[in-house]
Amino acid sequence: MLAVQTPPTPLLGATLAELTEWAQQQGQPAYRGKQLHQWIYEKGARSLAEITVFPKQWRETVADVPIGRSATHYRSVAPDGTVKYLLKLADGLIVETVGIPTDKRLTVCVSSQVGCPMACDFCATGFGGFKRNLAAHEIVDQVLAVQEDFGRRVSHTVFMGMGEPLLNAESVLAAVRSINEDIGIGQRNITISTVGIRNRIRKLAEHKLQFTLAVSLHASNQALREKLIPSARAYRLDELIAECREYVKLTGRRLTFEYILLAGVSDLPQHAVELANLVRGFQSHVNLIPYNPISEADYQRPSRERIEGFTAALKKHNIAVSVRYSRGLEADAACGQLRASRAGGRYEAPTAVVNDL
């Protein structure tokens, strides 16, 4: 019997070529790679032992090679159909993922880190602290988990769960490749959201990829941004904007600016004027996110009139703008409501999957 060659471990996240090469190293024909790819990415196999098209003897030899899927530890469904999952990683840490269905779309909001070190003043993840970066397969797994649970294909992936993607760019880009090529989600339907890390937006441009970049601007002036986002002290708003302009120039792609609306803090008429001035003449789009309340902060969500007023003010300045009314608010699954700290507490469940309908 052949010794088991070192596989691309875990297998999840590996390309078709890598899987084929590995199968061949095992003395298997090349088409086993294709079968492996299909079973991992389409059929959602969790172990090689369940791949029944493989010869029994080989299956037994490689039974312990990990595919790298996480177990669903908890599942909660909001009245609007949004589902939040807590996935248990191999080392026991918990990560959150959200599935957001509409008639035509199924969007997965994936995490890139367990927790987040950025500590933004309005974000529950930041209050929970930072544990570690996710490996590529732990990101890809989140998409498969949602696809499997909904029983339909995921159409969009947004890196808007826990963590700062550009602090884990290597794994995030490897995951983007796999989500695109192996799972089959178009790059244009993949969005990476970042608070902005010096030089990393420019670096992303070099990859010449087609995904959408969303930048969490959240404030129209340096003083307010510093108050909301600690890292803005070291990486100033003007530098961030300059880097974003460079990104647009290098990629020719439109960029999205996310802007959180905090009542009385960032939703005043003067903020709309400042914001319009910041992004004017820029191939960009402003996505307003009304604050989703979290227990750790005492900001308020603006009234609908204020939100509409702010939107209208930007439009008056010819700024392309939309409002994101987050889904899943009731399940604590909306933007900024994902927290690592509760993972060991309220969510601890005796069974593998708890349906909290």
Ligand code: SAH
């Ligand atoms: N670290 C990335 C991804 C964060 S989550 C980033 O900063 O972009 C995606 C978006 O949700 C970000 O724009 C984030 O600032 C926003 N967000 C965080 N907390 C929020 C809250 N309580 N209400 C509304 N949006 C929030």
